[in-house]
Each structure stands twice: as structure tokens, then as C-alpha cells.
Amino acid sequence: MTQILGHNYIGGQRSAAGGLKLHSVDATTGDNLPGDFYQATPEEVDAAAKAAASAYPAYRSLSAERRAQFLDAIADELDALGDDFVAVVCRETALPAGRIQGERGRTSGQMRLFAKVLRRGDFYGARIDQALPERQPLPRPDLRQYRIGLGPVAVFGASNFPLAFSTAGGDTASALAAGCPVVFKAHSGHMATAEWVADAIIRAAEKTEMPAGVFNMIFGGGVGEALVKHPAIQAVGFTGSLKGGRALCDMAAARAQPIPVFAEMSSINPVIVLPQALQARAETVARDLTASVVQGCGQFCTNPGLVIGIRSPQFSAFVQQVAALIAEQPAQTMLNAGTLSSYGKGLQKLLAHSAIEHLAGSAQQGNQAQPQLFKADVSLLINGDEVLQEEVFGPTTVFVEVADQAQLSAALNGLHGQLTATIIGEPADFEQFGELTALLEQKVGRILLNGYPTGVEVCDSMVHGGPYPATSDARGTSVGTLAIDRFLRPVCFQNYPDSLLPEPLKNANPLRIQRLVDGKPSREAL
Amino acid sequence: MTQILGHNYIGGQRSAAGGLKLHSVDATTGDNLPGDFYQATPEEVDAAAKAAASAYPAYRSLSAERRAQFLDAIADELDALGDDFVAVVCRETALPAGRIQGERGRTSGQMRLFAKVLRRGDFYGARIDQALPERQPLPRPDLRQYRIGLGPVAVFGASNFPLAFSTAGGDTASALAAGCPVVFKAHSGHMATAEWVADAIIRAAEKTEMPAGVFNMIFGGGVGEALVKHPAIQAVGFTGSLKGGRALCDMAAARAQPIPVFAEMSSINPVIVLPQALQARAETVARDLTASVVQGCGQFCTNPGLVIGIRSPQFSAFVQQVAALIAEQPAQTMLNAGTLSSYGKGLQKLLAHSAIEHLAGSAQQGNQAQPQLFKADVSLLINGDEVLQEEVFGPTTVFVEVADQAQLSAALNGLHGQLTATIIGEPADFEQFGELTALLEQKVGRILLNGYPTGVEVCDSMVHGGPYPATSDARGTSVGTLAIDRFLRPVCFQNYPDSLLPEPLKNANPLRIQRLVDGKPSREAL
Secondary structure, X not given: OOOOOOOEEEOOEEEOOOOOEEOOEOOOOOOEOOOOEEOXXXXXXXXXXXXXXXXXXXXXXXXXXXXXXXXXXXXXHHHOOOHHHHHHHHHHHOOOHHHHXXXXXXXXXXXXXXXXXXXXXXXXOOEEEOOEOOOOOOOEOOEEEEEEEOOOEEEEOOOOOOOOOOOOOHHHHHHHHXXXXXXXXXXXXXXXXHHHHHHHHHHHHHHXXXXXXXXXXXXXXXXXXXXXXXXXXXXXXXXXXXXXXXXXXXHHHHOOOOOOEEEEOOOOOEEEEOHHHHHHHHHHHHHHHHHHHHHHHHOOOOOOOEEEXXXXXXXXXXXXXXXXXXXXXXXXXXXOXXXXXXXXXXXXXXXHOOOEEEEEOOOOOOOOEOOEEEEEOOHHHHOOOHHHHOOOOOOEEEEEEEOOHHHHHHHHHOOOOEEXXXXXXXXXXXXXXXXXXXXXXXXXXXXXXXXXXXXXXXXXXXXXOOOOOOEOOOOOOOOOHHHHHHHEEEEEEEOOOHHHOOHHHOOOOOOOOOEEEOOEEEOOOO | OOOOOOXXXXXXXXXXXXXXXXXXXXXXXXXXXXXXXXXXXXXXXXXXXXXXXXXXXXXXXXXXXXXXXXXXXXXXXXXXXXXXXXXXXXXXXXXXXXXXXXXXXHHHHHHXXXXXXXXXXXXXXXXXXXXXXXXXXXXXXXXXXXXXXXXXEEEEOOOOOOOOOOOOOHHXXXXXXXXXXXXXXXXXXXXXXXXXXXXXXXXXXXXXXXXXXXXXXXXXXXXXXXXXXXXXXXXXXXXXXXXXXXXXXXXXXXXXXXXXXXXXXXXXXXXXXXXXXXXXXXXXXXXXXXXXXXXXXXXOOOOXXXXXXXXXXXXXXXXXXXXXXXXXXXXXXXOOHHHHHHHHHHHHHHHHOOOEEXXXXXXXXXXXEOOEEEEEOOHHHHOOOHHHHOOOOOOEEEEEXXXXXXXXXXXXXXXXXXEEEEEEOOHHHHHHOOOHHHHHHOOEEEEEEOOOOOOOOOOOOOOOOOOOOOEOOOOOOOOOHHHHHHHEEEEEEEOOOHHHOOHHHXXXXXXXXXXXXXXXXXXXXX
């Protein structure tokens, strides 16, 4: 690896027009890391958005196969990033090398999966209604529909996944797959990582002869607002805090032309522990649940922040078991000083609340996060107290005890939208609590049985989304292949001769894709 | 038909708690029609939204077949509305009986098409990724995804389609199909029509034993704001003006929980007339184009409001032909006094503009709309002058002459988002102007060749949508079966036993629907 340059990425060139220099920080020591990063000037933000807009007509018109080759090339470049790269990421995030190696594979795998989606062709949503010239009282013209990319997409990377939800992460992958050039706003928490990954993307773009401007990246703290407000930007992907995500939504809605924002924000991911499961395997559940709470220092969007059980001697014993386990967990270094400070403030709110009891965990101090356990009165959920609705990002969870099945429903109904909900139970529990699935469906994007929500599989069926405030638009997902849908819109051709139709809609079906022809799925030529 | 009652429809009951009475008006004479309509009080708006919310859990959980039976029953009830009903609609809208009879068939046909979509089952978007217990380094759990209705939907009917875009129109049909109860805000222009249609829906709901509150309707001028801001409402469908639609978008975005708004608003639907077509058949084009401009008094969202051609003796002659035809067209009665007044104001703006020339049409006066023809300087398009971007709703169109092919592209690039664009040309034109399709795809939802944009087929492939300001979200359509997608969101089940999965995701595939199983479309049982 060459030295970090720290310049913005605009239309295939590097640019450092501004005077404001930023530094990346060693997450463990807090020391500045070598190298300067140049905050993008307003002119550079404008140039980046315009570069993406210039690339859009050519890029969106490329065949799906060409775009798939680009994504595959990015995947190869990511896999080729070696130990020196992993060391950079570890320094910037304090995440262990094994985790970063795994995340690298997840990120390249995600790119390859979207390449597969492109080759499968179902993302086109191709539909054909053939002409009915003899229909009475009026003939029907030939009508055909497919989907195209919306236009340039602004992507804001997450602090907690420096690879999988960042520069070449799921939002970037799904936008590029959809035919949308990207302007990526690098997260201040891992700018050197971002530079390595952006270089990998640019190498892939050059090797596969993509238009300059297909991928752009800007550095800086205050540059996101100008990006979201730029007329060339047609959609926004974001992973981060509720406050940050909502601010972007409000900006996007207030534009002369409002644009969609897909913000994945705040979720407390309730876990419901049912009686027979406690009877059968309380110890295992306590151990696995604790592991999920402290995994990655609790810095996952799907971290279980709320555990609900029904009052019983077994549940009381279970709470004690988890308390004992949490007390044993070591402190861990967080992603950055801001995250640690937020964690401390979140804990203070819980500690200060009269209806919340502290059950386990050493006092929070120093530069690491201490795992914590709390117990809150169920009235906080039923009455909609905000204290339990806000995600405390870090290795902590809150237990809630309900009196009975009816109060369990009342408590769950009090919850805001979530990414996930988890039910731990035995077959006899599922019979007794049969209403839970329908109730939770209305609250969340993913329901798990006898698993733990951390660990989000990248596949066709995944939903990493959910009702507000989990995300800004429950109709999208930011993980899994359905993520591409966020950046596509339908276009219809009426009475077009075959020669002028795009490939996915031609009579001969040259792409051999499945299409909805006169109301029936078909791969046949017409 | 019994007498008009004029009460609001709330949870299967009628309610008239308020003191403010409204009257429907004979569109031709301006006289009040018999019967009072009671504006919904704030409490009634709240009750209507809550009735929809109460119906939601039961209604969304019904099988697709049950919902299809409901839609079919609505269609039957609509078809059974007889000549007395048609007479009511004609009095309220001044639209001819033949048009209303046709629109009735379109509206019932639309309901039946969504019933077909429900039975086809592709709206579920069912996806299954089977467990991979042996995968290294981590096993993959079983993951399955389908889509559910978002929740109660508020629908605002259009003035210009008293049936097809109103009480039982496309937004209502697609929301009900998706499993979303509806609160319909009746348009003040046809409240008696709304009552007849609402009664038909309620009869169908009772016959098919739908939950009370599956369909609700409120009357009144100022009630829409409270409806859109109501916490129970989860999405909005709207057809109307840019000003009205944008106001709803802004309200929805400012809610504690922002919700999606699908507003179909303003479009001028450019028609591009290419040289060889003028050479071959200028007279036919002039006649058909004029017919499209004045059809239904120009009161269609897809009315061709802009005609662009390349400077030539043929184009000059063509303009003269259309001018002569427009001058011959009779005045027509508009939907209501408000529409006529807006038309007059729109014409005034065109007449007052120094770069716009009036070519044909009698002076606008009296209580009918006079067809008009204008010619504007191309600089207005290229420089983005707002005067040509605003839809003038009524029987008028504006010609623009461009110098050459390059200026044609520049003019089209200056356009805002549109529902449609139309190209009139011969094969030699399409060769010469090959870049037009790609350019127009970026601007519109539907591109027509050698047709006219009025007349929107209800089918799988239709897109009645497009970039802002044509609609508030280019990813949706308000006509055609894809409209159901607006009101659905995905939910994922992880590690669920077969017995607890919803029907569309069960191993045996009891609904016999196509599903994406491990990346491949399949109708097989697992």
C-alpha cells in the first residue's frame, strides 16, 4: 500500500482543494494516525455529485452483465487487501483482526451476491402485456415495463461496520447494482480504511472500464448536508443514529424535489423468553444471550437491548444467571471516543430513572465500555416512556418482567418499530403464545425463533429493516438482495417496435430472464 | 337508491356528529344538489383512522383468496349501479354518460384485476433460503421472507375521475388488495357519487364478512390534514394538484413517524413530432393530437400539454393545421367552478408571457372552457422557465419549435419529471433520433410511440408515475397492478418451524405460488 493521500475522489480523480485537514485516530490510544484527510469544499461536494450525474446515463445503460463484472472485480480487489489493510482497520476501530477478516469476506461476498442478482435478472421486474388489436370497445396497445436505476445515490457509512456497511458496503453495492453511481461520504471514524477500500473500487472500475464518476468519495464533517441537498442526488442510504438519520430525512423532504432516504437508525431488538424454554434450558439461554449482548462490544444494530419474560421463580433465577454472567464480562474498547461518550450518557439515563434498577456491571469509567444489566418496570413500556425506546449503543441490556400473557402483549404493543424481535421458546410455548408472531410482524422487519439477532445473513430472504424509528422506510432493507429495490423505478414502453426496446423486454428474450407475460411468469421468447 | 344521507362512514356505521353541512353542486348549472353532507369533526376523523387501525390486524391476516373475494364483490356491486347512479355522477361532474359508464367498467375491472393479483400470489414476494447447517465457518439458519400490508392507508380522490381514481379507485383497490384498511377522503366535487360508491363497498364488505372498519369515508374540506397527521395512518395515496400533493408530503414528512405519500400531481406530457412522420401523415397526426388535447375537456393527468417539433416548412404547416382544428373545437363544461377558474388563470399566465404567442382559440369567458393553442420560444424550456413546467389543466397545449436535433435534446433535458412522453415518428426518424428513448426514460414513467398519452390501460405493465413533480415518488405507480407494491413491506422469519410460518412460506407451498427458493424461482414444495 502506498501512503495515505487523503484527497477526495471525484470523477476518477483525486482532489484536495480545501484547507481544512482532518486526522484519523487510533481507536485504542486516541492518538492521531499518520496522514491528513482533506475535508471536501462546497465546490468539491458539487463536483462529486456532478461527476456521479455525468456517469449516470452511461452507467445505467450498461448491460447487467457488465455491471456484474464490475461488482465481481470490486469483490476480487477487496479480497486482495491483505494483512496491512486489516491492521489499518483494526487501528482505526479497535475491532479484532478476526472480525475484520470476516467482515472483508462478508463485504466481497455481498458484492458477488449482487452480481448474481444482476445475472438472474429478476431485479428488472420485466412485464409484458401484448397488444390486443381486436379487443372491444378499444384495442389494447403493447405495453412493457422494466426497472431502471433512480440516479446518483449518496451513501453515508456506518461507524460500526467499517467494511460491510461502509465504502463498499451494502448500500453502495445495491446502488451500483441498480445502475446508480454513488457519492460516498466517508465516516470520520475510519477514513484510512475508506481510502483503501475506495482505491479498490477505483481499480475495479478502471479494470472493467466503468465511466469515470461511477464511484466518488468525500471526506469531512459538515459535507453531508450539501450532498443530500444537491439536485443531482436522487436517493440516500444511511446507517447510523436516529438523530442523524432523521436530520437527513428532513433535509431530503424539504428539497425542491424531495428524494427518498433509506436510513437504518435505532432498534432495541426485544428478546422474549418464554416459560417452557426457561424450564428446559435457562442456563444455555443465559449464556448465549449474554454472548449476544457483549458481542463486538454491543456495537451492532441488532444488539438485544430488551429482554422480556413472565414473572415466575424460573424467570427470577434466569435474571440472576444473566446478571452473574454480565458481571464477569470484561470491559472492551469501543469504536471511538464519541461512541464511548454516548454509551456513558445512555447508561446515566438508565441509572437515573426511578423505575429502572441496576443489576450488574462495574461502574462505567476509563476508556473502555463496561457491560451492564438493568431491570425496568413494565409500566415504562406500556405507558410509552421514551427511556426504554432509545437504543443504548453498547454492551448493555434491560430486563422487563411482565405479570402474564396479556401484559406481555400490552408491553410489546408499547414498543416502537424494530429491526428484529426474538422469541426463545419450546413447542409448548409456541402453542400457548400463538398470537406473538402476528403481533411482532406489525412491529419488526425480522422475527427469530431460538436464535440471537446479532449476525445478519446476507441472502435473498434477509430483511434488515423495519418500522420507524428502526428505519425511515419500512419498505426497504439494507442487507440482502431486496436492497436493490430501493434504488429502482419502473418505466413503461407503449407500442414500441421490438428493435427499439431494451434487451430485457425484447420479444426474443435475449437475456433468458423470467418475465410476467400476459399475467403469467415465462422465460419463453414471444 | 335511497336518499343521500351525507353521513361519514366509520367502522361500518354512519356518523354525523358535526354541525357543518356541505352541498354538492350541479357541475353544469352551479346549483346546489339535494342532500346535506356532514363535514367530519376532528373526533370523527380520529374515529375513522382508529376504525381502520382496529380492522388492520384481522384484515391483513385474511387469506389472499378472502381479500380477492371482497374485491370481486365490490366489482359486482359497482357493475350493479344503474342509470340512476350514472345520472348522479353526470350531474356532479358534467361528464357524459358514456364516459361514466366506461369508467364504471374500468373501476370494477380494476378491482377484479387486483383480485387476480391476489390469487396469483406474486405480490407476496415469497423468498426462501433454506438452512445450511454444515456451512463453514458458520451455519446458515433457515430464512424466509414475504410481504405484508403497511397498515391503514389514507386515500384522497381525484376531481377528474369520479370513479376510477376516487372512492373505489386504483389507490383504494391496491391498498385493500395489499391488506391495508382505507380511510377515504371524499372529493368535494362529487360527494353524492362517493356516497353511492361507498355504499357499494360496504355492501360488499358485509357480504364477504370483512372486519368493520376495512373501509371508511369522511366528508369535508379541512379534514385531510388531520387524517394525514393521524398516528394510525401508515401511508397516503393522492391524485390532484402539485400544491395539494406537496402539502400532504410535507405534513407526512414532519410527523413524529414520517410515512410515505404517493401523490400523483402535475405533468405536461410532452409529445415530440419527428420530421418523417410529418412528411408522411401530418394531417392524421394533427387530427389525432387535437382530439387528445380536447378529450374530456383536457381534464386528464396525461393530457398532452407540450408539443415539440423541429423547424421546417412541414412543421410550420403542421402548426397551422392544429391551429385550425383547435379553433373549430367547441367549448366544454369543466368538472367544477374551481377547475374552470384555474384554467382561466393558467391561460392568463401563458397569454401574458412575452415569449409565448397565442395561435388559436376564442377568448376564455362564460362558464365553459374554450380550447386554446399557444406557441412558446424554446429558450423557455432550455432556461428552465417555470411557465412551461406548470400543468394548465384543461383543453390547451403549447407548441415549441427547436432548431435541430441538438436543441431538441437540450429542450427535453430542461423538462421536469413527467408521467408520459410521446414520440410520433417513422422508422427513419427512430434511426436518426435513437438517443430519445434513453433521454426520455430519465424524465418519465411511460414512453409512447405513435399513440397519444390520454387513455391509461389498467394492466400489469402500466406505469402511471414518474419523477417529481409528476409524482412524489417515482418508484410507484397509481395505475396497474404494480400499484400494490406501494403498500407492502417485507418481513423475514428466521429459524421458524413449518407449523408457525404463514401459508405463503410453508414447505408444502399450499398456495402453489412461485417463490424464490435458494436463488431460483420455484413452485415446488420443499
